[in-house]
Amino acid sequence: MREAAFVKQNKEKWIAFEKAINLKSNTNPDELAEGYIQLTNDLAYAQTYYEESKTLLYLNALASQAHQKIYKNKKESRNRIVDFWAFEFPLFFKQYHKTLGVAFLIFMAATAIGVISALNDASFLRLILGDAYVNETLNNIAKGDPAAIYKGGSEIGTFLGITINNIRVGFLAFAFGVITSIGTSYILFSNGVMLGAFITFFYTKGVFFEANKQIWLHGTIEISVIIIAGCAGLIMGNSILFPKTFSRRVSFMKGAKDGLKVVISTIPFFIVAGFIEGFITRYTNMPTWLAALIIGVSLILIVFYYLLYPIFLNRLDDEKLRSLKGE
Numbered sequence: 001m002r003e004a005a006f007v008k009q010n011k012e013k014w015i016a017f018e019k020a021i022n023l024k025s026n027t028n029p030d031e032l033a034e035g036y037i038q039l040t041n042d043l044a045y046a047q048t049y050y051e052e053s054k055t056l057l058y059l060n061a062l063a064s065q066a067h068q069k070i071y072k073n074k075k076e077s078r079n080r081i082v083d084f085w086a087f088e089f090p091l092f093f094k095q096y097h098k099t100l101g102v103a104f105l106i107f108m109a110a111t112a113i114g115v116i117s118a119l120n121d122a123s124f125l126r127l128i129l130g131d132a133y134v135n136e137t138l139n140n141i142a143k144g145d146p147a148a149i150y151k152g153g154s155e156i157g158t159f160l161g162i163t164i165n166n167i168r169v170g171f172l173a174f175a176f177g178v179i180t181s182i183g184t185s186y187i188l189f190s191n192g193v194m195l196g197a198f199i200t201f202f203y204t205k206g207v208f209f210e211a212n213k214q215i216w217l218h219g220t221i222e223i224s225v226i227i228i229a230g231c232a233g234l235i236m237g238n239s240i241l242f243p244k245t246f247s248r249r250v251s252f253m254k255g256a257k258d259g260l261k262v263v264i265s266t267i268p269f270f271i272v273a274g275f276i277e278g279f280i281t282r283y284t285n286m287p288t289w290l291a292a293l294i295i296g297v298s299l300i301l302i303v304f305y306y307l308l309y310p311i312f313l314n315r316l317d318d319e320k321l322r323s324l325k326g327e
Contacts (some may be wrong), residue, residue, distance in 0.1 A: 003050050005302060010042055014062065022064050034254065043251055087152035087313065087325060088267050094237060094310040096262065103230040107223075109190040114196020117205070128197040137201070146207040147214035151282045159278025164223055166270045174263040177233030177255075180240050183270025191226055198298050212289045214284055218277035220298040225266040225273070228306060232262035269302070 001009075017035040050056050117124045126134050135147075139205065140148040153161075169191070177182030204209035211292040239255020280294070281284075316324065 001049070003053060003055055006046070006050070007055055012295045013038065014042075017066070018062055036207070038061075038246075038250055039066060041064055041247065050321070085265065085268070087321075090161060090310040091262060091313050092258075092261060092303070093265070093306065094314045096231060096258070096306070097310070099234050099238070100228065100306070101230040103184075103227050103234055106185055106188045107192040107227050107230065109260040110192025111196040114193035115200045116196075116197075118191070118197040118200035125197055125201050127196055129201065134201070138205075141205050145284055146202060146205070146211040147281070147284045150214065150277065151284070152205055155279050157278075158282075159274050162218075163271055164273030165265060166226075166274060169226060170263055170266050170270060173224045173226065173229040174236065174259055177259060178237035178240075179237075181234050181237030184230050184237050187233065188227070195223065214286070215283045216280055216295050217291060218296075220295050221269050221273040221276070221302060224299075224302040224306075225269045226262070229263050229266050232259040232266075235259040235262060244277060277296040 013035075020032060020035060039059065040063060043056075043063050044141060045055045046053070046059050100297065113129070118128075134147055139306075140146055151156075169187075173187040173191075174182055176224065177185050197210070199212065199215075202208050236252070236255040236259035239251045239258075243251035246254065276294070276298075313324075
């Protein structure tokens with residue numbers, strides 16, 4: 001592209017960004033960050049194709065000015081971590097509710113396929129769950145304790161092992177988005193099929209209620225956040241497939257950043273799920289009312305934090321939101 005055409009194409013965007021960083025009033029941080037990313041992208045292009053040009057000098061100066069405005073005397077809140085989970089993330093996540101819905105539908109469709117396959121082909125269970133797991137669980141069912149497998153190992157060891165594995169699965173679902181949404185869809189699909197085969201196994205052995213009463217103690221949060229991590233991967237994958245008005249590179253950078261925020265938000269929930277599996281699920285003689293209470297609270301927590309709370313915060317005007325933050 002000729003330099004004149006490059007300038008004509010981007011001139012208005014640069015002027016608008018220059019005005020934004022010089023405004024005394026607060027500019028939307030996300031818009032400022034997005035503008036800075038586009039500016040540095042244009043600067044890199046100019047450095048490659050228009051060396052020693054006035055355009056390059058201008059972009060260098062603007063990038064330097066923007067960097068100073070953004071980072072000079074930057075003050076971090078003492079409660080930065082708390083603010084992220086309490087306000088920043090829920091406000092941000094509302095825009096991706098539809099993407100979360102898509103991740104949920106993919107997972108549920110895969111679960112249905114797992115159920116149907118397991119009902120119609122007994123060998124499918126062993127293919128998906130493995131012979132060792134199936135044989136051990138059959139022995140436990142014969143002893144009258146279908147969920148006894150969760151009693152194995154130490155409490156702390158189980159907690160750490162399960163938590164690390166679940167976080168690994170969550171980040172894998174996100175990372176596979178780098179090969180577009182198809183990669184993340186595969187992770188969601190494979191985990192959904194596994195869940196379908198898993199619950200069908202207990203159904204065919206006549207211990208559906210007894211087993212699920214224990215499994216969903218930790219499974220409610222665990223399965224939910226795997227779907228949410230899948231949403232993170234779809235965000236990144238969609239940014240590659242559908243860049244909209246951005247260049248594909250800028251769109252990908254934005255999608256990767258947004259997806260990373262989502263997957264990071266799941267870490268505390270994976271820790272809670274691991275704690276429940278390590279310390280609580282092993283008590284297979286737990287009263288039904290107590291198991292139902294834990295499952296119900298877990299479900300309410302997920303629905304509130306990822307669905308209802310973001311909607312609530314986004315409906316507040318700026319004054320009410322600042323008041324809620326204590327500013």
